[in-house]
Amino acid sequence: MIMKLKLKYYALWLILFSPILLISCGDDFLDVTDPTVLSVSVFPETVADIEPLVVDCYGRLQEGFFGAYIRNTVLLEHSEDHGYNGAEFNECALNILNPDMNFVRIYWGEPYLNIGKCNIVLDLVNTFRASETVTSSELTKLDQYEGQIRFIRALNYFYLVNFFGEAPILTEADKQKMGVPIWDAIPTDIEGATKARATQGEVYNFIIADLKAAETLLDGVVFSEKPRVTEWAVKSLLGKVYIYNLQYSLAVPVLKDVIDNSGKSLVSYTTFRNMYHGQNEYNTESIFEVNFTPDKLGGTDYQNTGNRYPRYVSVTYIDGAGKEQTNGFGNLYVHDMNIPRYGFDDTTTVNQKRPDYIAKSKLIRLDKSVDPRLYVSMYQPYVDSIYYENVWRKIAKNRMESYSNVHYKAWNNAKYNVINYFWRNQQLCEINMYVLRLADIYLLYAEALIKTGDATQGLEYINKVHRRAYDQPVHTPSSYDYTSLTARTKTVDATDPLATDPLKYERWAELFAEGNWWLDVRRFNLGAAETAYYKKVMGGTLEWNNDKYSMPIPTGEVNSNSLLIQNP
C-alpha cells in the first residue's frame, strides 16, 4: 500500500521534472538561431542564389527618386507647382530645404541603402569567383551580375552627387568641392561605419570606373528580360557622366557608339505622346526604365512593384454630374510659366472656358504654332479629355486643393499620369519611369560635339530631336529646323533664358518633368536665371542664391557621422 502510494508520487515528480529534460540541456539549450531568416552562414550556397539579391537591387530603384519622390524634384525645377499646403511641397517649390525634411532623408538614404546591397552582391561575386569549384558558365553568370550591379551602383552615386554635391561642376576646380562619401563595401563594425565626403571629382571617377567595368562585363550580353541593364544603358550613362564631369571628348565616342550601334531610334510623335501612360513602354527609344507593374501583393506601398507618383499629379476632370473630380490626390499641376515657354501666348487666366479661347487653342495644335510637346507635357483645361469610367471627360483646371485657382491657369501635368481608367481602386499603377532614352542621348551627343568644336553636327542632333516633336522625319532637314545654335526658340518671352539657346530649350522641352531639368539647371548654372523667369510659386516669391544648388545632408547623417561636413 505504501509502496503504491509512493509510486504515485514518483509519477507526479516525473511529470514535473520531465520538462527539464525537454527544455534544458545545458549550453545546447541556449544555442538558438532565428528560424524565419536565412543565416549568412548558409546562404547563398550557389551562384544562382545571387539572382534574388540582384533582383532586390533593381527593386530598390522603385523606392527613392523613381518612386513617388520625383515629385520633389519637379517642384524644385518648377516644372510643377502645387495646390496643397503640406507634404513639403511649399519648401520644395520655394527651394527652402532643411536637413530635417523627409524627402531629403529619402533622397540620401535610399540610394545608399541600394549601394549597400550592391556592395554585398559584388563581394559575393568575388567570393564565388575565387572558389575552386566554379564552372565557366557560372563565371559568365557572375560577370553578368557584376555588370548589372555596377551600373545600378553608378546610377545611385550619380543622383547622390548631383543632389548633394557641394556645387555643380562648372569648372575643373569644382571637382575639388565636396561630393558624397564613397562606399565600395559594407562596413563590418561600428568604428568603420563612418566616412568623410569624397570630392566631387573622386565620386565621378568612381562612377566612371564602375561603368567602364560594366561596359566590359556586359559587352555583347543580350538578356531575354527587357528591364535588365544592357551594355547600351551602361554606355549611355557613361556618356552622360562624362559630360557632367566636363570630359566632352571622352563622351563623344561613347555616345556615338550608342547612337550608331544600339539599334535604338526615336519613336514617332504619336508614340511619343502616348508613352507616358503605361503604353509603348520599352519602345525603340527607351534605353533604361524603372519597371512598375500594378501589384496588390504585399498590401503596403513598400515591397510593391507599382508606381505611386501618379497619385500626386492626377488630373482634375469634370464628372457626369458636372462636378470637378480628380483621379488621385491631384496635388501638383504645371507651373503657369511653362505654358508660354512652349510658345502658347494666350494670357487668359480666368476664363479658359471661353469658346473663342477653346477654338483658338484647337487651331494652334493643328498649325503647330506652339511647340507640340506642350501637349505631351501637359493637359489643357476644357480642351483635352481623359477616358474615364468609359466616357471621354473634359479636363478642368487643377483643383489646387486648399488654394484658389482663380488667378492660375492650372494646366494638368501629363507625364506619368493615369488617363484611361479609374485607378484609385488599383492603388498602384503600371506606368514606368524613363531613366535613359535616346532623345536625351541625342541632345547629350549634340552638347559634346558642340563643346569639342563640331557645331554643325551638334546642331543636327538638336534638330533631330526637334523634328520628331513636329512629327517630321528625324534624319531629314525640315522647315522647323533651328538654323543656328542661337536661333530663337518657341518661348514667348524674349528674355527667357532659353529664348536663344536651342540646346537648353530642347533639353527642357523634350525632357520636361522627367526629373532631368533640375540637374541641367545645376550644370548650366541657370539657378538665378530660372528664378528670375519663374518669379513666384504658390507659396511665395522665389529667391535665389547658389547654395540652393545643393540639398542639405539629412540630420540623421550629420548627427551620426562626425567626419561629415554639411553643405553651406
Place this chain on the structure above:
Amino acid sequence: MKKSKESEHTDYRFSMLRLLFIMKLCFIIAVINVSTISANNPAQGSQQQKRITGTITDSSTGETLPGVNIAMKGTSVGTISDADGKYDLTIPDPNGTLVFTFIGYKTQEVSSAGRQVVDVALILEELALEEVVVVGYGTKTKSTVTGSISTVSSAELMNTSAPTVAAALQGRVSGLYVTPASGQPGAGTNVYLRGPISISGGKPLYVVDGTPIEDLSYNFNMADIESINVLKDASAAAIYGAKAANGVILITTKRGSKSKAVVNFSAMYGIRNVINMPVTFQRDDYIAAKKLFGYNVEDLFGPESGWSSLPDTDWLDEWYDPGSEQDYTLSMSGGGDVSTFYVSANYNKVVGNFLDNWIDRFTVRINSDHQVTKRIKFTESAYVVSGIENPPGTPGNGFLTFRHDPVMLVYDETNPAGGWGKTPKGFQGSNNVARALTDMTKYKNTIVYLAGSLNYEIIKGLNLNAALGTTLAYQDGYYYQYPYDDGAFAMLEDFTDSNTKKQQYVATYTANYSKEFKGHAVSALLGYEARRSENRYVIYRNRDSFVSEPQSSTQAAGIANLTADFQNTDALDRILSQFARVEYGYMAKYLLTANIRRDGYGSKFGPENRYGIFPGVSAGWVISKESFMSNVKFMNMLKMRAGYGILGNAVGQDFAFTNYYESGVSYDWKTDGTAARATALAQASKLPNPNIQWEEVATANVGFDAGFWENRVVVNVDFYSRQTKKMLYDIMIPPSAGVGTSVPANIGQMSNKGVEFNIEYRDEAGDFNYFVAFNGGFNKNELISLNPELERLFISSGNIGTGESGQGFYGLVYPCRSEPGQPLGQFYGLETAGIWATNAATGETRPTYSGYTPKAGDLIYVDQNTDGKIDTKDMTYIGNPWPKFTYGISLGATWKNIEVRALFNGVVGNEIYNAFESWEYVFFSDYNTTQKIYETSFFGDAGLTNIPRAGTLTDPDRNKNWGAVSDYHVQSGSYLRMKNLQLSYTLPANALNKLHISAMKIFASADNLFVITKYKGMDPEIPAQGGSILAQGLDFTSQRYPLSRITSLGINVTF
C-alpha cells in the same frame, strides 16, 4: 456598411449566456472539489460531542463581527457567526482546535480543550505585525525583510476600474511612476520604477504565483489578486537576475483556506466619458476663419448665398460617444484538511469612447492546494482568459485629428460606393466615420496559464520544490474592410486572417533549508531555472474576397482574381539560470541576506557574452527589539535596512549579434503590364554587433521602517542610488554606410538617485475609523556618459511631426536630446524672448530664420551664437520631461456602515512639450482649427497679442512660430489628479440573514474626477511616444486616444 443596433444586442445577449455558462461550470468544478475534499476527510464519525459558544470581535475596534467562519480543524464541522458576532457550534472532539477565518483578518486557531466559551478578537490583516511578504522564490515575515519592498493588498484594489495591474498601482507605490499609454480599451501602461532604468527602457518583470509572465495587460482578473509585492531594490530583486532591473511585481492570487465554502458575487457597471475635448470650428465659423486666413471661400464653398445650406458636421462629436465598463465576478473558496480551493469566473467589457470600439474578456481561475501526505504538498493554479477586441477603425490622421471638414456630410445616399459623405473641394482627408464603421477588425484572444508545484519536505526544514509554469496564448486576427470611396480615398475590399501563437515554459527547481537554534535563524536556497518561449505569427491576406465579410480564408480560395499574401514570423527566447540565497538572523534583530544568480541568455547575446552574474546582499537591524529601546513608548517599531546588488537588463532586438538574409524588394521582369514578381532577397539592413552584452544595473539602498503609537503611524523611507552601466542602445549610424540607420551597442552609463517614503496614519474615534496614506518619491536622473570613442556625444529622439506623411507643422524633427550631464530626453530647441512688437525698421537687423526676417507678431528667437541666423546652432535645453517628485495620497474613512475612499496621484516639476497646441492656433493644410486662431497676433482684426502670428495662406508663418521647436511650447506638467473616489454602504447584517446572505455592500465609484494643473493641453498625463523612454512628455495628441472619466455603480455580495 453600418453595423446594426440589432447585432449589438445579439452580441450582448450572447455574452451574458456565455457568462452564465462559465459561472455554472465554475460551480460544478467547485462542488466536485468540495465533495472530493469531504470524501478525503480522514476524521469521519463522532464519538463525543461538545457544544461551544462565543463572540467574535474586531481586536482594534471591539465591534462584534458577523459572518466569521468557525470550523473545527480536521473536520468539516463549522458554522458562521451571526449578526451580533455570536456563534454556537457542536464539535465531535472536546479537545479539538477551532479555526476562525474571516476575509481581511488574520486566521486564528484556538484549542477548545477545557472550555465551553471561546471568545476571539480577530486582528485586521492590514495591521498584522507579522504580515507575510512574498519575496523571490519564497515568503518572509515583514519584520525580517531587509530589501525595499512595497505591498498593495486586495482591499486597496477593490472596486476601482483599473484595467491592468500596472494601472492599479498608479499612486499606490512610492517611486513607481505609471502613465497610461492611451484611453483606448485594453491599452497598456508605461511603468518606471525609480526613474528611467536605461536609455533603452525596460519593463518590470511580473511574477504570478511564482511563474514569470512576460506582460500582464488587460488579460488579468483584478478580483483574483490577494496581494501585490513590488521588489524595488537590487538586493531584493537580484534573485530574479536578468529581467529584474526595472523592478519585480510579484502577484499572489487568492487561494482557499479550510472553511465552509464562501461564495462571493460582485458586479459593477460604469459609464466612460471623454473629457476636455477640443472644440473645432463648425461650418459658419470655419468659413469665416478660412476667409481671414486667405482662402478664396467662394471658390471652395460657392457663393455666400448657398453657405447656409451646406453640410454642418461636428466630426469630433461624430467620432466620440459615451462608453461603458462592466465587470462581474463570481467566486467560491473553501476547503478541508487535505485540499483547499479558490475558483472564480469573471466577465469584463469596456466599450471605448471612439466609434465601434470595445474589448471584453471572460476569465476562469481554479487555484487549489493539496497536502498529499504530511511531507508532500501539491499546489496548482489554472487560469484561462478568452476575449474579443474590436479595435477602433483606423482613423486617417489620428484619433484627435483636426483633419476634418465641417462642410462635409457623414452619410451621402447619392454616393454609390458605400453611401458615405464625400470630401468636398479643398479637403483631401478621409471620412473617419466610414473608416471606423467599414473596418470589421476583431481579435479573438485566448490565453491559458497553468502552473503546478510539488513541494517535498525531506526532513524538517529541508524542502525540495519543483514548479512548472506555462503560458499558451493564441490570437486569431480577423480583418475585413468593406470597399468604399469617400472622394479622397478609395478603400479596397480587403481580407486578412492572422494567427499568433505564443508559448512560454518555465521550469524551476529549488532546494531550501532553514533551521533555528538558540536565537539563530539560518536558511539557504539553491535553484535552477529554465525559461523558453516561442512565438509564431502567420498571416494570410486576400485583396479580392469572394463574399462580403468572409469568415475564413478558404472562402477566397480558387477564385480567378485572387491576390493573396502570406507572412510568417517566429521568435525564440531562451534563458537558463542558476541561483542561490543565504539568510541569517539573530534574535530577529540582526538580519542578513545574500543572493546570487547566473543567467544565460541565448537569443539576445552571442556565445561570448551570453552569461551574466548578478549578486545582491542586504542587512537589517531591528533597533526596536534592543533593550535600550524598551523605554521609548511612542515608537513601537524601528528597523534599519541597507542593501546592494547588481541586476541585468536585457533589452534590444533578438539576434542583434548576427546577420541574415530576409525578403527584399521584388522587381518585375515582365513588360506586358501583368505582375510577375521575381523573388528578391537581401541581407538585412543592419550591422550585426557580436560584442553586445548585458546592461548592468547596480543599486545601493538604505532605508528604515518605523511604527509609532502602536502602528497608528507607520513610516517607511528609502534612499537609493542606482547606476546603469553598459547601456544598450540602437545608436544611429550614418545612413551612407548602407546598412540601415542604427546598430545596438553598449554605450553609456546613467545614474538615478532618490528618496522615497510612505507615511500611513490610521486612527479611530468611536464609530469613526479613518486613515491617510501618503507616498512619494523624489528622483534625480542623469546620463553620466555615452561612448566618446564611438563619438556619440548625444542622442536625438522623439518626433512631434504629425499629420500627413508623419510631418505636419514640424517636419521630421527630434525635439528630445540625451546628453551626458543632463537627464534623459531633455527638450532641445530654440529659446524665445517674447514677440516682436513691430516690423523691422529700416536699417534694423534681426536674426533671420531660414533667410526670413521676423516681423511684428513673430517669436523672438535668441541668437545664442550671435551669427545673425537662427538655426540648429542656436538650440539649447528648454525643458525636462521627468518629474522631480511623484506622489500618491490615499484617504479612507468608515462610519458605521458607510465607507469613503479616495486616491489622488500627482507629479511635480516636469515639463510637457505641447505640440498639439499648434493645431489649435493655425490652419495647417486642409485641417480644421479652433477659435484660438483669433487670439493670434494680426489674425483678422486682431493687432499684436501675446500669442504669436499664425500667418495666412499668402503670408505664411515663415518664422515657424508654430512649427519650430522652441520653449514657447514648453509648459509645466505638474498635476494633482483625483484618481478614484468611492463611497460604499454595507447593508445591516440582520436584514440579510433571512436571505442567507452574510454580507452585502453597494458602492459608487468615480475614476479621474478632476485634475488640477496649469498645463494647457487636454491632459497632463502624456504617454511616452511609442513607449520610448527617450521621448517623454511630447504632447502630439492628435494621434492619441483620449483618456476617459468613469463613473460606476456596483454591488458585492457574500453568501
